[in-house]
Each structure stands twice: as structure tokens, then as C-alpha cells.
Amino acid sequence: MEQLGRVLCIITGASRGFGRTVAKEMARLVKPRSVFIVVARSGDELRTLKAELAESDLEVRCVVVDLSLTEAPEMVVRAAKEASSPDIEHLILVNNAASLGDVSRFTKSFTSMAEVNAYLSSNVSSALCLTASVLQAFPEQSGLRRCVINISSLCALKPFCSWVLYCTGKAAREMMFKVLAEEEPDLRVLNYAPGTRETVPRSNGTRTSLLKHRQFSMRRSTIRTCLRCLVRSLGKIRTSSRCYRPSLALYRVALWG
Amino acid sequence: MEQLGRVLCIITGASRGFGRTVAKEMARLVKPRSVFIVVARSGDELRTLKAELAESDLEVRCVVVDLSLTEAPEMVVRAAKEASSPDIEHLILVNNAASLGDVSRFTKSFTSMAEVNAYLSSNVSSALCLTASVLQAFPEQSGLRRCVINISSLCALKPFCSWVLYCTGKAAREMMFKVLAEEEPDLRVLNYAPGTRETVPRSNGTRTSLLKHRQFSMRRSTIRTCLRCLVRSLGKIRTSSRCYRPSLALYRVALWG
Numbered sequence: 463m464e465q466l467g468r469v470l471c472i473i474t475g476a477s478r479g480f481g482r483t484v485a486k487e488m489a490r491l492v493k494p495r496s497v498f499i500v501v502a503r504s505g506d507e508l509r510t511l512k513a514e515l516a517e518s519d520l521e522v523r524c525v526v527v528d529l530s531l532t533e534a535p536e537m538v539v540r541a542a543k544e545a546s547s548p549d550i551e552h553l554i555l556v557n558n559a560a561s562l563g564d565v566s567r568f569t570k571s572f573t574s575m576a577e578v579n580a581y582l583s584s585n586v587s588s589a590l591c592l593t594a595s596v597l598q599a600f601p602e603q604s605g606l607r608r609c610v611i612n613i614s615s616l617c618a619l620k621p622f623c624s625w626v627l628y629c630t631g632k633a634a635r636e637m638m639f640k641v642l643a644e645e646e647p648d649l650r651v652l653n654y655a656p657g658t659r660e661t662v663p664r665s666n667g668t669r670t671s672l673l674k675h676r677q678f679s680m681r682r683s684t685i686r687t688c689l690r691c692l693v694r695s696l697g698k699i700r701t702s703s704r705c706y707r708p709s710l711a712l713y714r715v716a717l718w719g
Numbered sequence: 720m721e722q723l724g725r726v727l728c729i730i731t732g733a734s735r736g737f738g739r740t741v742a743k744e745m746a747r748l749v750k751p752r753s754v755f756i757v758v759a760r761s762g763d764e765l766r767t768l769k770a771e772l773a774e775s776d777l778e779v780r781c782v783v784v785d786l787s788l789t790e791a792p793e794m795v796v797r798a799a800k801e802a803s804s805p806d807i808e809h810l811i812l813v814n815n816a817a818s819l820g821d822v823s824r825f826t827k828s829f830t831s832m833a834e835v836n837a838y839l840s841s842n843v844s845s846a847l848c849l850t851a852s853v854l855q856a857f858p859e860q861s862g863l864r865r866c867v868i869n870i871s872s873l874c875a876l877k878p879f880c881s882w883v884l885y886c887t888g889k890a891a892r893e894m895m896f897k898v899l900a901e902e903e904p905d906l907r908v909l910n911y912a913p914g915t916r917e918t919v920p921r922s923n924g925t926r927t928s929l930l931k932h933r934q935f936s937m938r939r940s941t942i943r944t945c946l947r948c949l950v951r952s953l954g955k956i957r958t959s960s961r962c963y964r965p966s967l968a969l970y971r972v973a974l975w976g
Binding site for chain 2: 594622636
């Protein structure tokens with residue numbers, strides 16, 4: 463059950479929902495004295511998660527920050543550097559944090575540059591700059607496997623009425639991670655679209671179901687699928703075709719790196 | 720030769736290259752007293768274009784502005800409202816303006832939120848907010864055809880090493896316009912990827928060839944292809960399948976609306 467080795471795992475949007483469950487499931491797959499850096503805006507929920515994770519023999523650090531802030535990537539990297547140790551075998555960054563944007567309005571209502579800029583900063587720039595900062599701070603080296611996971615959505619591929627910000631942000635992120643996979647031969651880049659979930663990112667303080675409500679058990683199982691894929695990918699030999707775009711039915715998991 | 724009727728045509732990035740040629744070719748296809756709003760940062764080049772266009776019987780207004788500025792969409796709309804007249808038959812917005820970003824660096828070097836935010840503001844938010852502002856200012860009405868063109872790139876579909884900002888921005892724009900096409904049944908949304916061009920958007924004051932240099936004549940012919948498609952699309956009956964994604968070979972022109 464320790465297939466992932468001694469990891470340094472950074473998870474954004476970890477305070478609840480999908481990110482929180484990823485953290486807890488991942489904790490079952492790592493060696494003792496692994497390090498978890500959990501990132502979110504909500505300090506209280508993060509600290510509860512930390513207490514739960516600490517029951518395993520893990521070092522857990524909370525970084526309470528809004529990822530759209532300029533200083534956010536540096537804060538996360540600083541915490542990771544402080545908590546990390548030389549015997550880490552596996553670096554895993556889970557880019558999960560996302561917001562819905564206002565899904566009650568059509569494209570023609572988005573006339574405010576400030577609103578669109580804020581959304582893109584929070585959902586696209588933040589994922590790019592955090593990933594870049596983490597890869598710089600933990601460069602390629604012998605004995606260290608590195609994996610970046612992008613939590614995606616069908617909205618990255620398919621347009622939905624009134625979801626312009628979410629669809630645009632997810633499409634942008636997918637392309638960004640595809641370019642990364644092309645550039646970094648040592649890196650595993652995993653794209654994962656969990657499908658319908660019980661909770662989706664907050665919009666104006668409310669929780670909205672993307673299509674319909676489902677049971678939490680399904681979310682947990684889909685997260686296990688994601689992690690199984692991650693575990694399997696560790697032993698894989700890279701091929702020249704690094705960019706794997708399966709059919710829509712298989713879209714959930716795409717291994718790009 | 721007046722297939723487009725009496726138009727109000729707004730073209731961004733019109734001062735040179737592809738945008739400038741679109742303006743000149745479009746001018747050959749419109750009725751006298753059509754209105755052209757040409758938008759770019761460079762006032763001198765815009766004024767030269769204006770002088771050239773004014774040889775036809777056109778009303779031409781220059782809007783000298785950096786499209787990443789908050790006030791840019793309003794400035795363009797104000798000029799369009801002032802110059803427009805009730806006998807306009809056809810509104811055409813060409814979202815052409817784009818910048819390359821720094822294509823000398825790999826993804827892992829983009830750690831600055833300010834840099835990435837500035838790029839996305841200039842290349843994604845600006846196109847969304849300008850399009851939204853124009854559609855609000857010139858709403859659906861009897862006798863007015865409306866068409867929005869997105870100038871795209873193969874980089875919207877395919878990742879290229881060291882082109883992370885450009886690929887990400889183009890992928891984001893494509894999705895944005897696909898959502899728009901889903902939402903607005905009266906609107907024609909045309910996606911056009913010109914292919915290799917002699918000049919591509921400026922990066923740090925230099926002009927760079929995307930793949931290799933080609934002749935200007937090719938650029939002119941590809942623009943004519945774009946405009947022919949636009950003209951043909953005017954008579955088309957909408958089908959329920961509005962989002963047309965052809966194979967890569969046919970990708971250049973995709974009619975989404």
C-alpha cells in the first residue's frame with residue numbers, strides 16, 4: 463500500500479470536496495514521514511484536515527492563501543522547502559483549486575476586464591506560476607520522480623451555455639499542461655477530469671451541482687481511479703507520443719508526460 | 720463585389736500584418752458608406768491605413784489603444800456608436816489582435832503572476848470583453864446580421880515547446896468563442912487559423928516567423944479564403960450542430976455559429 467514511496471505532495475484547493483478527498487486517499491498510498499502541503503483559503507478546514515492526516519505518520523503543513531495573489535506561489539514553495547527532506551522519492555503537485563465563476567450569465571454580459579482578469583488569474587495564472595515555481599524549487603535529479611496532476615473537466619473540451627469563464631479557464635489549463643508535458647521529458651503530467659461530483663467549486667459562497675447530485679462514494683471511487691492511474695504510470699516507459707488524448711469516454715484520465 | 724452589404728466592421732490589431740490585410744480586403748467587399756473601426760496601439764500605422772481605406776467611399780475611425788487596458792472595450796464601442804448609422808446591414812467584429820509572449824522560455828520559467836496575468840489580459844480578457852461590449856451595444860435586431868471572427872492558430876489545438884503563453888491564450892479564446900456560438904443563435908461565429916504567415920505578432924519589438932518565412936501573397940490568399948468563407952456563411956441556414964470542428968487539415972476555417 464506504499465506504492466507512491468516517500469512523497470512530497472502539494473495539493474491546492476485541499477480544504478474540502480475533491481481536493482480534501484485526494485489528500486486523504488493519497489495519504490493511504492505513501493510511506494511514513496511523507497510530507498503533505500495542503501493549500502486553500504480556508505484555514506479552519508485545512509487545520510481539520512491536517513489533524514486527520516496527522517493520524518498517519520505524515521508531516522503536514524497548511525498554507526492558507528488565495529492563489530490569485532502574486533505572492534502565493536512563493537509561499538507554497540517556501541513551506542514545501544522547509545518541510546521537505548533529502549529522502550523524498552516522489553514529488554507530486556495536484557493542481558486542483560478552481561472556481562466556477564458566475565455561471566448565471568451569458569458571454570455577452572462579461573464586459574468587465576477586471577472580472578475576467580480576476581478569474582483567469584485565480585484559475586489559470588495561479589496554476590501555471592505555482593507549477594513553474596515548484597518545478598524550479600525541486601529540479602530534475604537522480605532518485606526523484608516528479609509528477610504534476612491537472613484536475614480538469616469535460617468543460618475543457620465541450621462548450622456549455624453560460625459557463626464561459628469555467629470552460630475558458632479549463633481549456634487554457636489543459637493546453638498549458640500539454641505544453642509542459644512536451645517540454646519536460648522527465649516529468650509525468652497527468653490530466654484528470656473527475657466527472658460529475660457532489661460538490662463543485664464555490665460560486666458566491668454557494669455549492670452548485672454541475673449536472674446533478676451524486677453520492678460521495680462515487681467521488682471517492684473516481685479519486686481512487688485517478689490515484690490508481692498515477693501509481694500505474696510510475697512504472698511506465700515513456701513513448702515518443704507523450705500527448706495522449708483518448709476518446710471522450712476515456713477522457714477522464716489522460717497521461718501526457 | 721459588395722457581398723457583405725453596408726457593414727460596420729471592427730478590426731483589432733489592424734495596424735499591420737494580418738489585421739491590416741483583412742481591413743483592405745474587406746473594404747473591397749462592402750457597400751459605400753460602410754464604417755470601419757480600426758484598432759491598434761500604433762497611431763501612425765493606423766492613420767496610414769485610414770488614408771488608404773478612405774480612397775474607397777468608407778467612413779474610417781482609428782482607435783489607438785492598448786487592448787489590455789480596462790477602458791479599451793468602451794473606447795472601441797464609443798467610436799463604433801458615433802460612426803455607425805441606422806442603415807448598417809452587417810456588424811462584423813474581427814478579433815485579430817494578439818501577442819506572442821516570450822517564446823524563448825519553457826513553462827517552468829513562468830513564475831511571475833504579473834507576467835502571465837498581463838498576457839492573459841491582453842490576449843483573452845480583451846477579446847471576451849470587447850466582444851461582449853460590442854454585442855451589447857449592437858443587439859440582435861431585424862435587418863442586422865452579426866458576425867464575430869476569432870483569428871486563431873494551430874497553437875490552439877497542438878502544444879509547442881516554449882510557446883506556453885501563446886498556446887494557452889489561443890486555446891482559451893477558441894473555447895470562449897465556442898461557448899458564445901452555443902449561446903447566441905442569431906450570431907455567426909467564425910474561427911479562422913491563417914496558418915504560417917510572414918509576420919506574426921510582436922514579441923519584444925521583434926518580428927518572428929512562426930515556422931518559416933513565406934510570401935506575402937500567400938497571406939493575402941489565405942485572407943481571401945477567410946473572407947470567402949464569411950461571405951458564403953451569410954446565406955447558410957443554421958443547423959442544430961452549430962459547433963463545427965473539422966479535421967486538422969480543414970481546421971483553418973470553422974464556422975461555429
